[in-house]
Amino acid sequence: MTDLPRAITIRETRVYRGPNYHSYDPAVHMTVDIGALESEPTDLLPGFTEGLVALLPGLAEHQCSRGRDGGFLERLVEGTWVGHVAEHTALEIQRTAGHEITRGKTRSTGEVGVYSIVYGYLDETVGTLAGKLAVRLVNYLVDPNTEATHGFDFHAEHEAFLLTSQRVAFGPSTQAILDEAIARDIPWQRMNSASLIQLGHGVHQQRIRATMTSLTSSLAVDIASDKELTNRLLAAAGLPVPASDVVRTVDRAVDVAASIGYPVVVKPLDGNHGRGVAINLRNEAEVRAAFDEAYDQSRRGYVLVESFVTGKDYRVLVVGGNMVAIAERVPAHVIGDGIHSVTELVDITNSDPRRGVGHEKVLTRIEVNNGAIELVRAQGFEMTDVPKVAEMVKLALTGNMSTGGISIDRTFEAHPDNVDIAEEAARVVGLDIAGIDFICPDITAPVRETGGGICEVNAAPGFRMHTHPTIGEAQYVAKPVVDLMFPPGAPSRIPIVAVTGTNGKTTTSRIIGHIFRAIGKKVGMTSTDGVVIDDRLVIRSDASGPRSAKMVLQNPRVDFAVFEVARGGILREGLGYTRNDVAVVLNVAPDHLGLRGIDTVEQLARVKRVVVEAVPKSGSAVLNADDPLVADMRRHCSGEIVWFSVKPDNRMVADHSRRGGKAVILEKGELGDQIVLVHGRRRMPLAYTHLLPITFGGKALFNVQNAMAAAAAAYCAGANLHDIRSGLRSFTSSFYQAPGRMNLTEVQGIKVIVDYCHNVPAMEALGAFVDRFFEDLGSIERPQKIGVIATAGDRRDQDMRDLGYEAAKHFDRIIIREDERGRGRKLGATADLILEGARHCQAEAGRVKEVEIVLDEIESTKIAMQWANPGDLVVLCVDRARAVWDELQLIGNLAQAGTDET
Incomplete structure (x- = not known):
């Protein structure tokens, strides 16, 4: 073992997507060679256990086979092999990404130093990356000075792993629907690398992409994307909406603002996530300043100018025409403590582990851009100033979660009239799942009396403000969504x-x-x-x-x-x-x-x-x-x-x-x-x-x-x-109903069977049938039985000999051919082994009288037909059934043409 490397080498990695040979659940399977470490369990590796636990302290909770927390650490101290360590390390690395998986096992393959490591995963990309990182970490802790581990930085690679995990993970909205489907035993599969998911099988399937479903109307989505059209439809239905108009130039925006009356809101007509939205604009200069960003965020170059409705920002989620959740959205802000500056307060707020980039976590990090700095300045602060205790400093005007805002659950506080307005708005637009944005002083009082109204209707609304509110109880909004697609009692699986x-x-x-x-x-x-x-x-x-x-x-x-x-x-x-x-x-x-x-x-x-x-x-x-x-x-x-x-x-x-x-x-x-x-x-x-x-x-x-x-x-x-x-x-065994499965035809009076027979058990069954084929003729007639046989090149040598031996017991004459793909064997090698078995049977007085090798499949078919006389049986064990069948038809047609000509 002295010449073997003191490191784990990954020979092969496989991803099982369902029940498999090693596990009922999806799993990653790594075949690894631990080399010289076969003679060095962990108790003989100085500092290994301490270094591993220092980098991954969560390993202390692994139970392993002991059935109690700390069981794996006991195994490390007592001495276990590094393949087993890599298994637990891969599980723990996944756990740091939020993937709670405990299934795993490591078993010897029977080859010295070679092990099968099998462990579960939630996402196959995360699972395979975790396995590779685990092996690199274990190798580094065994010997950090080898060429393979030179320059290894676990913290940097772990950070890169976490970023990849966040990138491939489902967003909070998709995950909420998926969790509900799984709880109901509805099967699912991911259809792309993003968030397109199929729920159910076959004819019962439904699809989702984020919070859009197979039932979501494309026309309704288009209407909701056109804010001016949405406002007109809602106004025509008698619902409270702000006065507005669509413009394409900054001068026209100023004119409309003056006509509507200040303060106003300027926003892209077809934008989303609150990008390019400017509110509470009180004069021409502010409108001109806000226009360019709104124009840039508009996909078609249209900007909406509407009257500014004062009040709090509420999102009402309507599913299937019914309100299911309401959240108050508070813009991104910090609260002064009299000690830290605005910049420091932002950093402290962003350090919350619930905050991430974009929609990857339940809260989004606050981004300090020019707009945020100007807003802070408008409130009388610079970023370096220290706000007083409990003083709020806003860093965004809109309450969108995607700009760092927070949410407060208000589901059970809304006035019934406001709920009715939101539900009617969703019906007017035609959305099965809609996010209705209300601006009003208080959602508990009727907006028709207190002022305010609907400022926007959103298709594909985000769920995280409802499923993970910053303050208040979480609402299980995915349930009514799944109810829409799969009403109670509706099937989701096919047999x-x-x-x-x-x-x-x-x-x-x-x-x-x-x-x-x-x-x-x-x-x-x-x-x-x-x-x-x-x-x-x-x-x-x-x-x-x-x-x-x-x-x-x-x-x-x-x-x-x-x-x-x-x-x-x-x-x-x-x-x-x-x-x-x-x-x-x-x-x-x-x-x-x-x-x-x-x-x-x-x-x-x-x-x-x-x-x-x-x-x-x-x-x-x-x-x-x-x-x-x-x-x-x-x-x-x-x-x-x-x-x-x-x-x-x-x-x-x-x-x-x-x-x-x-x-x-x-x-x-x-x-x-x-x-x-x-x-x-x-x-x-x-x-x-x-x-x-x-x-x-x-x-x-x-x-x-x-x-x-x-x-x-x-x-x-x-x-x-x-x-x-x-x-x-x-059901028949005709070529057109079951190609290559005991297809019987007659060519020039010769009985021909085409079959995929390719191994010894199949030849035993086929041979028994061949022995009985002519039993109705009695003992006087004795037609020939000719077989064309072959097997795949990835069989064992003895399997090939046995095939030839078995065939020789049933056929009078045999032609041995080969498949087009040798599967690792040289041309003729497979045929030689089959011939060896056939000759052996022949020497023991087997039935066969003549054996010949003709490697090409079509050529062997032609020769077999030339050997046969009317009344004989030819059995063709095929690889390319279609090509052989076409050749038989050609032989028959040529013979018929010759007869007609005569």
Whole structure:
């Protein structure tokens, strides 16, 4: 170990966006190598613990495995490894940004000195940055003099981290709505790097951006942005508004001010956040001085001049036509203490941890600009003067929170007449969520009597003055907003069926989708073929991962989702959604082993088990009772278990049914094998297997199992028996309905099957079907069975040999090809290993008589067809199903053209 570095090296970082192999919740996964520190736990690192706690004192509260505050510090003193320290450090760094997360674990990967660090996050950007900073800090504390840690300044990097955290965080308004949605179990996903959020799934979705919703009228927003038009509409409705006019020049502004009568207000016609607003202007000079800034802040170059209404500044929040909160806004100011100058008082005020830049925190820092200095001077002070005790010095004229103002909750103090006026104003403009700005002496008295009125109507009003008032009780204004989008009892989720397993996922997913499309559902489906929305292929690619699932859940037409869930997607990013109503696990067999730390079939089963762990109490898991690894997953399901089994003597299924459980079984009878749905004592026949097109007369047992699993899933998802029977009987394995899944065609009298078979378990199932294919012909005829086989280059060497060996047991002649992508292997390397296995079987008197390598897929197809005679069977295990299918059609068309010409 002396040659190894005394530092943590990050080998890989992954972000899981949903339930995953390591955690049910979203998590960051870092694979790290601690090098020589494997032999140096923290008790052997002088000053390490003291230095770490000095920089991050919050670590003293971490419980770790001890279950009490200080438990982690005890582990540090006793001695723990730096990978474990990095986990807790990453959690604490997130905590300093306000992200309270306690989930984390560090485990050995089995390789000496290499660990998996898994910890939770609220925002993935913040989570990944925290992990990287944690590793740098730990390395620095171990040895500050290495090249990697030279110049490391934790305080500077931590400050940069906090700024980034604030930049990517949701604003107070968005977060308030999001918190309310989460409390109601409404799913959500962020749709951009800003504040565009989707609430709900598919057809039930609603979107928000800050406090604008899918229900907000674009026309109403335009009206509210035009202050002059808003005033005219409100005045026409008999609501109190100040006299006003729109101008484009400073001279016209002076004329209008004189006409209205001083004092006046000058502000941009289409501005926001109080920018460019000047109030209580008492003469021509002040109007001219204020015009330029208002003009600069106006997007279209129009300025509004209106009469100045004296009084306090109130914001009335109206949601869905009803007042939900009222706040008095007090302009940015400082209160004298007889000791500090105005500048010092501003600095003291801005040191309040609740104050930040812009809308990032519940209060905004006071900005001292030229306007503020002039306002202070107008009150008889310079910035260096010391105000008397309790003397107020204003630094802004408007009460906007964005300019450093504070808020006082007045929700339950307003006079009913004023509430009615505000609600009517929102209706007149047409906004579902409106901020009505009142200027009046006292909100507790009717403004029609005391004077005052509405000075502005705002679309997308900020919530922080109501959710985090400086004085008074917080108002839960997000509740009525979510009520608007999702009235009590309204659904926000669509049913999700997740299908996984080593083989049969796509076929089973397609059968389930077929059943529900026939019912009238708009089905969104993901599979290795692509993303299908309402029976239309919208994306052609391997779409069995979490990103494709999110695409389906974002589609506003989809009201039922079927996801094929592959091992790779779970290991790469997790499920991508929080839960599935029905989980289907078909089988677990050795495949893709040796990749991403999954070396055994038991570990592979744990990966597949993620969809079962994502089943809620109200959901169901459809499990293969004949596969011990799948059957064992029942212990990890919160919902009900539904078995399917082709073995008539499966005791576990019998006991389950006797206790009132559900199962789909295969019963033998005089007319053939029959699929039967069992629910307690009820036995409901579904279909004879030989009548289902995808079973090829019952010979394809693997498709019998797929049909049984699909029937069970459909039943759990709410389909009735008639629809299930109809769906099973009408689903075919044609190329156009299930491309690359046991597609049978005939070319020049030759039976040709196109299938994606690519691993040993699939070859065993396919071989059993091939053995039975000609059993109806009797023992006299003996057609050839020709196979074109291949596998992906990322399989283990022995898996490739085993594939060749298994294929040689069932085919008379074999052509070995390769995929276009070698996946890390040289051209021909995969084929040589498959050939080695086939030759081995041949030497042991296997069925195969001839084996040949033809690497190109299309060329191998042509040669296989040349070898075959009418009546023979050719099985093409494909990579590019479309290209192979087109080649078969071309061969058939050319042969037909030749016959016609003859």
